[in-house]
Amino acid sequence: xxxxxxxxxxHNVCVGNAMCETIAPKVFRLNxxxxxxxVNPEGxxxxxxxxxxxxxxxxxxxxxxxxxxxxxxx
Amino acid sequence: xxxxxxxxxxxxxxxxxxxxxxxxxxxEDPVHWNDTYALWVxxxxxxxxxxxxxxELFSSAVFKNDPRGAYPDIDESDLGLYxxxxxxxxxxxxxxxxPVHLDMRRIVHGYFTPKAMExxxxxxxxxxxxxxxxxxxxxxxxxxxxxxxxxxxxxxxQMMGVPAEDRPYVRELAExxxxxxxxxxxxxxxxxxxxxxxxxxxxPLVDERIVRPGDDFISVLASGxxxxxxxRHQVLxxxxxxxxxxxxxxxxxxxxxxxxxxxxxxxxxxxxxxPAGRAKWAxxxxxxxxxxxxxxxxxxxxxxxxxxxVMRKDDRIRWxxxxxxxxxxxxxxxxxxxxxxxxxxxxxxxxxxxxxxGATLARVEGQEVFKALAERFPNLQIESEELHxxxxxxxxxxKSLPVIWQ
Numbered sequence: 001x002x003x004x005x006x007x008x009x010x011h012n013v014c015v016g017n018a019m020c021e022t023i024a025p026k027v028f029r030l031n032x033x034x035x036x037x038x039v040n041p042e043g044x045x046x047x048x049x050x051x052x053x054x055x056x057x058x059x060x061x062x063x064x065x066x067x068x069x070x071x072x073x074x
Numbered sequence: 075x076x077x078x079x080x081x082x083x084x085x086x087x088x089x090x091x092x093x094x095x096x097x098x099x100x101x102e103d104p105v106h107w108n109d110t111y112a113l114w115v116x117x118x119x120x121x122x123x124x125x126x127x128x129x130e131l132f133s134s135a136v137f138k139n140d141p142r143g144a145y146p147d148i149d150e151s152d153l154g155l156y157x158x159x160x161x162x163x164x165x166x167x168x169x170x171x172x173p174v175h176l177d178m179r180r181i182v183h184g185y186f187t188p189k190a191m192e193x194x195x196x197x198x199x200x201x202x203x204x205x206x207x208x209x210x211x212x213x214x215x216x217x218x219x220x221x222x223x224x225x226x227x228x229x230x231x232q233m234m235g236v237p238a239e240d241r242p243y244v245r246e247l248a249e250x251x252x253x254x255x256x257x258x259x260x261x262x263x264x265x266x267x268x269x270x271x272x273x274x275x276x277x278p279l280v281d282e283r284i285v286r287p288g289d290d291f292i293s294v295l296a297s298g299x300x301x302x303x304x305x306r307h308q309v310l311x312x313x314x315x316x317x318x319x320x321x322x323x324x325x326x327x328x329x330x331x332x333x334x335x336x337x338x339x340x341x342x343x344x345x346x347x348x349p350a351g352r353a354k355w356a357x358x359x360x361x362x363x364x365x366x367x368x369x370x371x372x373x374x375x376x377x378x379x380x381x382x383x384v385m386r387k388d389d390r391i392r393w394x395x396x397x398x399x400x401x402x403x404x405x406x407x408x409x410x411x412x413x414x415x416x417x418x419x420x421x422x423x424x425x426x427x428x429x430x431x432g433a434t435l436a437r438v439e440g441q442e443v444f445k446a447l448a449e450r451f452p453n454l455q456i457e458s459e460e461l462h463x464x465x466x467x468x469x470x471x472x473k474s475l476p477v478i479w480q
Contacts, residue, residue: 012417012419013417015423015424015425015426015429016127016425016426016427016429017426017427017429018426018427019179019183022176022180033127034127034128034426054187054189055183055184055187056188057183057186057187057188057429057430057431057433057434058188058429058433059188
């Protein structure tokens with residue numbers, strides 16, 4: 001079974017660069033303020049979600065294991 | 075329209091203190107038509123954030139698509155040179171809109187992730203140390219000449235993978251490229267000289283990296299050529315962009331930040347209590363308080379209404395970081411230099427899909443410089459209160475910053 005993730009974006013930091021949306025469009029979507037929202041943490045593989053987080057230019061994306069609470073990014 | 079603000083953005087007063095002039099526009103006429111330069115001046119934080127996040131309404135393809143000439147005016151006999159500049163600048167990836175911009179940015183984006191740039195920190199620490207060793211031996215320093223200018227060139231030369239003995243020449247070319255943001259009437263020959271020199275210098279390096287790619291930035295761009303995303307001219311021009319964009323901006327962060335510390339002794343004292351611990355937020359405050367870049371231009375992609383003003387398709391628009399970063403609607407006591415300010419949503423690196431690619435690198439360089447200065451020169455003082463700035467509306471650049479520490 002796939003690992004369940006908790007994914008969120010810090011809106012004090014997000015600048016709407018939208019690279020996360022490009023890398024994992026089913027997981028991240030820009031809201032009406034053009035800031036990213038993690039709309040579906042099951043929308044892509046763990047690898048893709050971590051790739052999106054790593055490519056955030058301002059490190060606004062946080063990823064945790066939903067069951068264990070283990071921090072996967074940053 | 076009752077504003078009485080004069081429209082010459084290059085007067086001595088406006089260059090010396092952009093905060094007074096653009097701050098007044100922000101308060102009185104936040105979407106201002108500047109008749110002298112025929113462009114819109116956008117000054118509120120809210121509007122700058124909105125504008126930069128709506129790239130589909132405001133085109134970044136300024137050099138290719140702006141039918142009007144250079145401003146301020148240039149010598150008429152240099153119009154041919156300006157065409158060269160347009161063609162050169164227009165091939166920078168930042169001068170493109172989506173979808174092409176995204177294809178180009180994806181080639182270079184991975185090189186500049188926060189994690190990747192953190193790995194450059196030891197190199198930066200060492201470069202700062204060597205520059206400060208030399209200054210200490212000499213007993214005095216011009217922060218501009220002896221620290222802020224050579225540091226980014228060392229870093230970028232390493233990223234480009236150029237031999238150490240070529241660095242002075244690369245620096246010489248960078249000096250000429252900086253004329254892009256200046257206002258001198260006769261700036262075109264110097265600028266194009268720098269551009270042509272860059273193309274000639276970088277060309278054999280690209281030839282080599284196409285055949286034998288390494289882990290340097292030119293190899294990254296060359297991979298884009300292989301994928302069909304960049305033409306050869308674009309590879310060359312974007313190498314040059316790295317040199318320019320990573321150079322002037324970092325110089326200004328270091329000089330303007332150092333100046334802010336030294337003009338606010340209580341903040342400098344607070345910083346010195348814990349330079350390593352305070353470096354992060356102090357650097358953000360330097361970026362906010364006296365940002366390296368003052369303004370950036372766009373072109374309206376369509377007719378659009380903003381705050382009851384109607385912009386027409388192809389109108390020139392300049393958004394001002396200098397005023398947005400001092401907007402009282404976002405920052406409490408905006409004119410106060412406060413190194414503990416948190417959060418600090420300044421727009422020094424812009425916003426949206428064009429957010430500065432080198433932001434993390436600039437932060438690393440700023441943090442390490444301010445840390446090292448506080449640790450090694452706690453008694454640092456400005457040598458002279460007389461300060462002069464370059465006549466640019468793009469860059470907030472001191473001409474020099476002599477300091478003493480005895």
